[in-house]
Amino acid sequence: MLDRISILKDKMLSQPRFVSIEQALIITRTYQENEDKSIPYKRALSLYNALSEIEIGMEPEELIVANRTKGVRYGVVFPESGISWVDREFETIPTRPQDKFNVHPEDIETFRKVIVPYWKGKSLEDVIKNRFGAEISAISKVVKVNQTDHAQGHICPNVKEWLEIGPQGYIDLAKKHLETCSDSQKEFYECVILVMQGVQKFMLRYHDLALKMNKKDVAKICENLAYKPAATFHEALQSLWFLFVVLHMESNASSFSPGRLDETLYSYYKRDIASGMLKESEALELIECLWLKFNEIVYLRNAHSAKYFAGFPIGFNICVGGQDQNGNDFSNELSHMFLKAQEDIGLPQPNLSVRLHEHTNDELLKHAIRVVSKGSGMPQFFNDKAIIKAMEDLGISHFDAMDYAIVGCVELTTQGNNLGWSDSGMFNMNKVLELTLNHGHCLLTGKQMGPDYGSLSTYTSFSDLESAFEKMMDYFIDKMIPCLEEVEKAHIDILPTAFLSSVIDDCMEKGMDVTRGGAHYNLSGIQMIQVANLADSLAALKKLVYDEKKIDAADLEKALKENFSNNEVMRQMLLNRAPKYGNDVDWVDELGAKWALKFRNKLRKYTNYRNGEYHTGMYTVSAHVPMGENVGASCDGRLAKTPLADGGLSAVYGRDLKGPTAVLKSVSHLDNSCTTNGGLLNMKFLPEFFKTESGIDKFANFMRTFVDLEIPHIQFNVVRKEDLLNAKIHPDQYRSLTVRVAGYTAYFTELAGELQDEIIARTSYDNI
Numbered sequence: 001m002l003d004r005i006s007i008l009k010d011k012m013l014s015q016p017r018f019v020s021i022e023q024a025l026i027i028t029r030t031y032q033e034n035e036d037k038s039i040p041y042k043r044a045l046s047l048y049n050a051l052s053e054i055e056i057g058m059e060p061e062e063l064i065v066a067n068r069t070k071g072v073r074y075g076v077v078f079p080e081s082g083i084s085w086v087d088r089e090f091e092t093i094p095t096r097p098q099d100k101f102n103v104h105p106e107d108i109e110t111f112r113k114v115i116v117p118y119w120k121g122k123s124l125e126d127v128i129k130n131r132f133g134a135e136i137s138a139i140s141k142v143v144k145v146n147q148t149d150h151a152q153g154h155i156c157p158n159v160k161e162w163l164e165i166g167p168q169g170y171i172d173l174a175k176k177h178l179e180t181c182s183d184s185q186k187e188f189y190e191c192v193i194l195v196m197q198g199v200q201k202f203m204l205r206y207h208d209l210a211l212k213m214n215k216k217d218v219a220k221i222c223e224n225l226a227y228k229p230a231a232t233f234h235e236a237l238q239s240l241w242f243l244f245v246v247l248h249m250e251s252n253a254s255s256f257s258p259g260r261l262d263e264t265l266y267s268y269y270k271r272d273i274a275s276g277m278l279k280e281s282e283a284l285e286l287i288e289c290l291w292l293k294f295n296e297i298v299y300l301r302n303a304h305s306a307k308y309f310a311g312f313p314i315g316f317n318i319c320v321g322g323q324d325q326n327g328n329d330f331s332n333e334l335s336h337m338f339l340k341a342q343e344d345i346g347l348p349q350p351n352l353s354v355r356l357h358e359h360t361n362d363e364l365l366k367h368a369i370r371v372v373s374k375g376s377g378m379p380q381f382f383n384d385k386a387i388i389k390a391m392e393d394l395g396i397s398h399f400d401a402m403d404y405a406i407v408g409c410v411e412l413t414t415q416g417n418n419l420g421w422s423d424s425g426m427f428n429m430n431k432v433l434e435l436t437l438n439h440g441h442c443l444l445t446g447k448q449m450g451p452d453y454g455s456l457s458t459y460t461s462f463s464d465l466e467s468a469f470e471k472m473m474d475y476f477i478d479k480m481i482p483c484l485e486e487v488e489k490a491h492i493d494i495l496p497t498a499f500l501s502s503v504i505d506d507c508m509e510k511g512m513d514v515t516r517g518g519a520h521y522n523l524s525g526i527q528m529i530q531v532a533n534l535a536d537s538l539a540a541l542k543k544l545v546y547d548e549k550k551i552d553a554a555d556l557e558k559a560l561k562e563n564f565s566n567n568e569v570m571r572q573m574l575l576n577r578a579p580k581y582g583n584d585v586d587w588v589d590e591l592g593a594k595w596a597l598k599f600r601n602k603l604r605k606y607t608n609y610r611n612g613e614y615h616t617g618m619y620t621v622s623a624h625v626p627m628g629e630n631v632g633a634s635c636d637g638r639l640a641k642t643p644l645a646d647g648g649l650s651a652v653y654g655r656d657l658k659g660p661t662a663v664l665k666s667v668s669h670l671d672n673s674c675t676t677n678g679g680l681l682n683m684k685f686l687p688e689f690f691k692t693e694s695g696i697d698k699f700a701n702f703m704r705t706f707v708d709l710e711i712p713h714i715q716f717n718v719v720r721k722e723d724l725l726n727a728k729i730h731p732d733q734y735r736s737l738t739v740r741v742a743g744y745t746a747y748f749t750e751l752a753g754e755l756q757d758e759i760i761a762r763t764s765y766d767n768i
Helices: 003-014 022-033 039-053 084-092 105-119 124-138 159-178 183-212 216-227 235-252 266-275 278-296 303-308 334-343 363-372 384-393 399-400 429-435 462-494 497-504 533-548 552-559 568-576 584-603 622-629 662-669 693-708 722-729 753-761
Strands: 143-145 315-319 353-354 380-383 405-406 411-413 425-428 524-529 614-617 681-686 713-718 738-740 744-746
Touching: 003 278, 003 334, 022 039, 022 753, 039 235, 039 738, 084 105, 084 266, 105 235, 105 681, 124 363, 124 462, 143 462, 159 183, 159 216, 159 235, 159 278, 159 429, 159 753, 183 216, 183 497, 216 235, 235 266, 235 278, 235 497, 266 278, 266 334, 303 399, 303 622, 315 334, 315 363, 334 353, 334 363, 334 533, 353 363, 353 693, 380 384, 380 693, 384 399, 399 681, 399 722, 425 429, 425 462, 429 524, 462 524, 462 738, 524 584, 533 568, 533 584, 552 568, 552 744, 584 614, 584 662, 622 753, 662 681, 722 753
Parallel strands: 315 353, 353 380, 425 524, 524 614, 681 713
Antiparallel strands: 143 425, 380 713, 405 411, 738 744
């Protein structure tokens, strides 16, 4: 790496991570001084004041500048979203098992004296709890309802338009709309103008700081961007970064993603190269400076959520390759430069993705494979052949589907026109099966959680069991939907977002905030957790209990209640005498596919509060560990409270015994309409596989098989088990070791022990 990049990387990694209350104090003061104003106005003014006042900094080596805090990787307290959990956990944040932050003791005192008294009962967290907390809590072991204490991210803004008109362009556009708008729309446009004026002020503050540091080129770029569109490649990268810093300052949410940057930025790059004002080496250095900035923002979650989203998956997803709108293979010099930047830096962000299709050129595919072989867990791969048609079936236009991108981990999105609410909730299919087999009672607590449709010992046939399972699934879906609607209503009331709305298509034309349904597409995505375990359990029941009658139903029911404590022989039969998902056994794989499709079909009967579609995904982030803690012993031989399968499409770790191609064939049974919100397939290979050119060629053929089988997603860890074990013992020696968790890359040593162990236990392949 160039000296500049090495210096900046070392500085970033060496800085301690703290909780910051600076913006919380600005927001609180703004609300206190404007009690008679509306919430949309107070939100906009709070952002304006934060952009005007937040402490800023700049490293002498930086070519791309700005952050939402002066310190890097700070966790920002955001009072509009939630303060009750911070109040409960502030002292323990430095010592909790997952995603620790340092804390200044004086900040705790200030937080409780100034921030808590004002916001108690007013934050999103408190409002949702007061309105619908009992209903959300009642289903919490089956459904994790998300976005209850933070704003909704998972959005790909209109980056192209932002670069082309900048903040001044949005001000001019809003002023034009004000001339003809209705009274009900007026405040929306006034708020857009206010926040964009704040953005200009923010840019000029960096201009002033850069001048003081004698960084004249950076200063000039910041000044230009305050009033003009981006004109050069350097300006485009800087403008892009300002956009995402401000999005995080407004919403403090995860997974705002830039989309297909090799497409969006190419004209700026090509023009500067052609004119001679930019060299390829200079362009790569600028890209790597931006890549480092993506690692400077992390997200502060409560201790419970940190277990579900472990390792700070902030989700700046950048997508390269794929096809153009005419179906032609698409890649360019920037596609390769982005891969090279990841190869050089090897950090968790941005979450780099490659789109593949039948005619992807060998150069891009093999370059991506070589980067994968370096072991950073990136890039991940998406399959146009599987995804585009499924998106069109969801109601996405052909034009937008061809141009799809990814937000966050693996969530599919259109670019610049979609509030996909892609992490609306997580639905634990295995807990539903547990309740179905036990009169609606929880195996862990004995509590009645669902209706009594019978139990394992009362179902006389596998068909009877499946019928009861479907009724139990429908029951919890019906309970889940009102909870999700109440969360959306609370976001409308508490967290309107004028800045985000301005960079999402149709909001400006409608004069409507994105939380109210202003976007062109208004989807809500639900993850089903976890089909691999479900298929394995149902297969064991069908084969061993009902078809072959090798296990008595009443005996198994008793063994499940006792967590197999007195019947290890039965547990081993369940583990070893019934075939498992991931081994190319058609009838087992089709069981999983059947229930995934039933879940999707049930959800399609509903529309969300913004009158958009509910659709489904199959990914977990890191939720397979805590959601497994909610599930008792299961019929696949899994012990109570142990992790569920990783990924979403992946087999249960250690059960995929027939090799990686068999896994692909098993996954191919799933209907791609079930993963329009994203599907995730994890695999782990040993580094030795990639040491020869023949190994690279074999892997390229494997990836083309992945495309042909129409599987939506795949990602890889390339690491030795011994290195992971050593990293657990000597974390200081492995500070920069990154691994693929579930749709995102994280520092291995920053993961809690249970998640580290699950990653270590995943099957490793040394051949195809």
